[in-house]
Amino acid sequence: MKNKHISFFINLLLALFGAILFxxxxxxxxxxxxxxxxxxxxxxxxxxxxxxxxxxxxxFGEHFRELFHILFLIFG
Known part of the structure; x- marks a missing residue:
């Protein structure tokens, strides 16, 4: 169970990092x-x-999309 939580957290960080860069x-x-x-x-x-x-x-594509739009509104 712990491994699934770590994997989810890493995937969420990848989505966040990609959204910030984009x-x-x-x-x-x-x-x-x-x-x-x-x-x-x-x-x-x-x-x-x-x-x-x-x-x-x-x-995670939805997370990426949502994070990008939030960040785009903040920075843009």
Missing amino acids: ALSHPNYLCLNGFSFLAYIALIPFFLLIKRTRLKFFI
């Missing part, structure tokens, strides 16, 4: 043009998440 790649308060190269780097946690979760990816 949100920073768009124009924001830190950089008016955005850090466009971060969009490509943000795909790395995204693909790792797909590889780790397989069919359960839809759940």
Whole structure:
């Protein structure tokens, strides 16, 4: 049971890290043009998440989408 909780937490962190990088790649308060190269780097946690979760990816895809929109509203 403990292993499932750790795995869920790691998957959630991957979704959060990818969402942060993707949100920073768009124009924001830190950089008016955005850090466009971060969009490509943000795909790395995204693909790792797909590889780790397989069919359960839809759940973490929703987390990724929600976190990105929240962060985009904060930074953008």
